[in-house]
Amino acid sequence: MAGKICMNATMKECGSNIDMGCIRWSEQLPEEIMHLFLERLCISDYLHCRQVCRSWRNAVRRAIASKCCRPATELPWLVPDDIYAFNLSDKKIVKGKPKSLLYQMKISQRCVGSIEGWLIVVKKVYGEHNNISFLNPVSRARVMLPPTSRWLTDFSYRKVVASTVPTSSQCIVACISCEEKLAFCRPSDKSWTKIDSWTSFSDLEIVERKLYAITNNKLMMMFDIIIEDADASGNGSSGLRYRAERQVSLYPKPCCITVSEIMLRVECYLVKDSTSKELFIIVVKCSSASNCSNFERSETIQRVQMFKVELVNNGVRWEEVVDLSARILFLSKTRNAFIYNVDSSSDITALQRNCICIAHDDRLCSNLEVLSLTDKSIKPYDTSPLKAYISGSFWFTPNPW
Template identity: 35%
Template structure:
């Protein structure tokens, strides 16, 4: 034992950090737990952000959405699927992920992941007061690896989805203001709201008569909303809202609706799911994805482009290059990666479509099957990429 202790203590920080940087996040965290010396070496690298884990493809989180009002000891399941070394592996999420996301000091609450941005989950905790039977929704960014939290203003309505323009700045309030992160929420009841982490409350966006909101995405200071014309089931638009930046002493974000974009129909096919949105954070491009209710019929991908007169339009994208689309119930992502094959869409829903990979090149589909004792139909899905920061 003494020789082993001397051996572990003799490794320099730079050597330990070089090893850690070659490990995926799950092994990276285990490596950090081997002994105090290894933990200290990794922590010193984390403090200067000079020791990241190996590049990680998105994880798919799946959690049961039954049992709304639960006690803290009754944590409903949270599982993770991740792609590693070009293989599909179904693994239970680390205990720290489950306990941190699902724990709450409130006697009766419903914990729920309603969005993600890079390595951050966006969590909603629905809290009910037994005295007057009222409820509030506490929202916050949460990094399951570092366990950092950045709070958002509370809401009084049930949330379908939250998106953010960028990851939050988990430091001082002053740095958060300088970071200029904008957040948008789509609530049940056809309600939209925007805020910044430093705001004291959400700004409610007035509902436009005749339109039913279906999905949202935010790029810099522009909010995009997919909406359906209520009197025409297959007529969809994308609304673009300018989010107006205000001085630091203003406690509410403002907005201005600028234009509508027609979304092309999926030829003359019926049973079409509503379009969803996905952004390429690197190029600032917005993709609009349409699919049939029977996923095996495939997807169509459109990219928003500007015409010469400055007006936007939708053009079908048949070649994504090195980009891969990841679609789920609560979070859609565009990832630049050359290892997964070109023109692929990884989709995961709680509908009968399940989980699979669709090729835009030949319009084929490859199913991904879960263990026979695992029920996927009762799960909500969300993509995120675990990272220490």
């Protein structure tokens, strides 16, 4: 105790000198050398660096603003609710603190998607429309989206995807509402454009200007999003419209059901590879089991198939994918994403390359399972530190810009 009091007194007396020493040290260090340090750190370490002192915070801010160095690749965070996240790399909880993003989300915001380090958050404003925006938790930048219209009631966004980061002029955003209907917009638009359709939808993805959506009755519908310039619209402002391009049944492929699989529940996911601009559909077949002692019902994954979608003439060709090489695919109901170049030799890396990690909801309990495409095994992932339902979760890949 005496040593602790002595240390506190010393820090209090010399705090200003220590801070000035930090400032002198970091200001004398060339930016190129500082970038060599930052390139070896992940986003979690970026946040820690910002808290050391003012000069370190400025160094991180300058590196983010200049986009001259990217952080090290890390596994995404699983965000089961709006209070905390689960870091897959070290299996630790990332909790929000006062004035931080996660703490604010606990009060009035919830996440409905993410893209390359940008969260898509909905903030409920009582008596007004929902406030939806892109939010970068590292740089604290925010890009607003158009307000909701009457057909989008309070907190009705179920899943939101974007074609690119919101700072790009080519960014197009699409959503599935809780009523399972589709709408899309650009950040600069005044309102959302609703897609009139007779059916309901379970998943969607945007590849460049094409919107792909899976219906609940296992059809894949494609829409061509057209940017209408000011002259064509006649009202002095540009806008968006769409054209229904085609409709393809997922039977017999990729949703082929054998006699032994008739009782299995089939779920379809859409995911794009942001690097190659390729689109994939993943078919997950689950079996149900009841526990008579506590009347709970659980599901386990029995089979997973992955297909690359290729448009040919008036149809679609399905090419089955059996190897992901250095990639890891992450699936959930509100976010699907590929991760490249994960260091599988690291002791803290809990997932190896060439696998699919699936967070799925089995109604009364939750599960996180990993399919290895190398040995075809399906194993549960240890989420014991996560004492909450995974239902409705999404993957958030931290990135400073």
